[in-house]
Amino acid sequence: MKIYNTLSRRKEEFVPIEEGKVRMYVCGPTVYNFIHIGNARPMIFFDTVRRYFEYKGYQVNFVSNFTDVDDKIIRAAKEEGVDSSVISERYIKECKTDMAGMGVRPATTHPKATEEIGGMIEMITTLIEKGFAYEVNGTVYFRVRSFPGYGKLSGKNLDELESGNRTLLVTGEEEKEDPMDFVLWKPKKEGEPFWESPWGQGRPGWHIECSVMSQKYLGEEIDIHGGGEDLVFPHHENEIAQSEAASGHVFSHYWMHNAFLNINNVKMSKSLGNFLLVRDISKQYDLSILRFFMLSAHYRSPLNFSPELMEAAKSGLERIQNGLVRLRDEAENCAEVGADQGAVREAAIRFRAQFEAAMDDDFNTADAIAALFELVKFANITDPAQTGRADWDALRAAALDMAGVLGIEEPKKELLDADIEALIEERQAARKAKNYARADQIRAELADKGILLEDTKEGVKWKRK
Numbered sequence: 082m083k084i085y086n087t088l089s090r091r092k093e094e095f096v097p098i099e100e101g102k103v104r105m106y107v108c109g110p111t112v113y114n115f116i117h118i119g120n121a122r123p124m125i126f127f128d129t130v131r132r133y134f135e136y137k138g139y140q141v142n143f144v145s146n147f148t149d150v151d152d153k154i155i156r157a158a159k160e161e162g163v164d165s166s167v168i169s170e171r172y173i174k175e176c177k178t179d180m181a182g183m184g185v186r187p188a189t190t191h192p193k194a195t196e197e198i199g200g201m202i203e204m205i206t207t208l209i210e211k212g213f214a215y216e217v218n219g220t221v222y223f224r225v226r227s228f229p230g231y232g233k234l235s236g237k238n239l240d241e242l243e244s245g246n247r248t249l250l251v252t253g254e255e256e257k258e259d260p261m262d263f264v265l266w267k268p269k270k271e272g273e274p275f276w277e278s279p280w281g282q283g284r285p286g287w288h289i290e291c292s293v294m295s296q297k298y299l300g301e302e303i304d305i306h307g308g309g310e311d312l313v314f315p316h317h318e319n320e321i322a323q324s325e326a327a328s329g330h331v332f333s334h335y336w337m338h339n340a341f342l343n344i345n346n347v348k349m350s351k352s353l354g355n356f357l358l359v360r361d362i363s364k365q366y367d368l369s370i371l372r373f374f375m376l377s378a379h380y381r382s383p384l385n386f387s388p389e390l391m392e393a394a395k396s397g398l399e400r401i402q403n404g405l406v407r408l409r410d411e412a413e414n415c416a417e418v419g420a421d422q423g424a425v426r427e428a429a430i431r432f433r434a435q436f437e438a439a440m441d442d443d444f445n446t447a448d449a450i451a452a453l454f455e456l457v458k459f460a461n462i463t464d465p466a467q468t469g470r471a472d473w474d475a476l477r478a479a480a481l482d483m484a485g486v487l488g489i490e491e492p493k494k495e496l497l498d499a500d501i502e503a504l505i506e507e508r509q510a511a512r513k514a515k516n517y518a519r520a521d522q523i524r525a526e527l528a529d530k531g532i533l534l535e536d537t538k539e540g541v542k543w544k545r546k
């Protein structure tokens with residue numbers, strides 16, 4: 082399995098630190114608004130990475146943070162006249178709703194920066210003790226020149242950085258030993274959230290959060306660290322400096338970065354005002370279509386969002402889902418032993434291999450989707466009556482596994498009115514017999530298929546969601 086490592090600028094064979102296990106950390110959103118579709122790209126892609134590792138039999142410890150202390154959150158809180166935590170809690174909740182809609186599974190742990198301040202103070206203290214950081218008037222800075230590997234991820238040269246930074250020095254930062262040094266802890270300002278620390282009341286810088294949360298939940302050395310390509314510098318470069326200076330060894334073995342999402346071929350950004358929220362998209366499309374659209378390109382290629390491409394994604398996804406339905410519903414029409422002499426089973430093996438080859442090549446989801454399209458095309462022209470049931474099932478299992486990695490669900494079987502009514506009757510009988518467990522089970526089963534029950538005086542009524 083090959084992964085493009087931003088650190089070495091080439092594809093490398095993936096070798097986990099611990100056999101059969103993957104420890105990965107992905108930088109999560111700053112929660113001051115609904116997430117936009119740019120934020121959705123790393124969420125969807127790294128969820129797919131995680132799913133593929135699991136498909137390969139790895140146990141994945143996947144950590145993704147919420148940055149819930151930040152200037153933008155503080156500004157939004159001031160505008161609304163509420164506490165910062167009101168803003169961050171609201172948008173964490175909304176973000177989770179969007180993630181669920183996009184089929185992004187919750188991470189193993191979603192730490193919040195504000196709940197990890199103690200760990201940040203500890204790491205900063207260690208960095209000061211080791212000479213990698215210093216305090217001036219309540220601000221703690223990382224001493225960039227003290228860390229020999231600085232620049233190795235972004236390929237930046239210290240002297241170039243230095244001359245660039247000198248002209249960029251902002252007021253209040255003249256106290257730095259070196260213009261390149263970055264903030265680990267800053268003193269509080271009036272009306273801002275703050276924590277007690279050995280350097281006075283204040284709050285952490287952004288970069289230290291990820292170093293600390295990653296170390297706490299995954300250990301000092303991790304397999305994969307990911308995020309959007311805008312994070313390479315300075316965020317990830319600074320994370321490496323902090324973590325490796327504190328621990329004395331390698332922080333992350335592989336660094337993965339997704340390219341940006343553009344809108345109508347223009348970079349999507351808040352300042353240009355051309356960003357789209359995931360929530361806006363959900364009003365027009367099922368978010369599974371947004372997910373499919375994102376995976377239709379390789380993650381290291383820029384991706385352009387347009388209504389035409391979303392329509393294409395919609396019909397592509399439908400084609401796959403119809404194929405999954407056919408594989409499910411036609412299974413009962415299969416022969417005991419197929420007249421096709423195992424051709425379907427062989428095809429299942431071939432499509433699976435094609436899919437794995439694509440995913441093993443730095444998660445080429447575009448080619449992986451192509452393999453699934455080919456499988457579906459094959460399934461559509463395969464006659465179940467000529468196919469042995471076990472062979473058909475092998476093809477179906479391959480389709481479901483591949484779809485599962487991509488986060489594509491098999492559509493739920495439509496329940497006919499008569500089936501629903503029969504289940505409701507069975508539920509009434511179960512209740513009469515005081516078999517409440519079965520009655521609840523039926524209600525849950527129906528709810529799962531989008532049927533809501535309402536117990537009224539006139540009896541049980543139902544409706545489709």
Ligand code: AMP
Binds near residue numbers: 111119120121341342
């Ligand atoms: P932020 O909330 O800005 O820290 O971003 C959260 C994540 O979304 C980071 O991994 C960013 O790199 C990523 N991201 C932000 N905008 C885009 C975009 N337009 N395309 C792809 N990824 C993005």
Ligand code: ZN
Binds near residue numbers: 107108291316
């Ligand atoms: Zn981060």
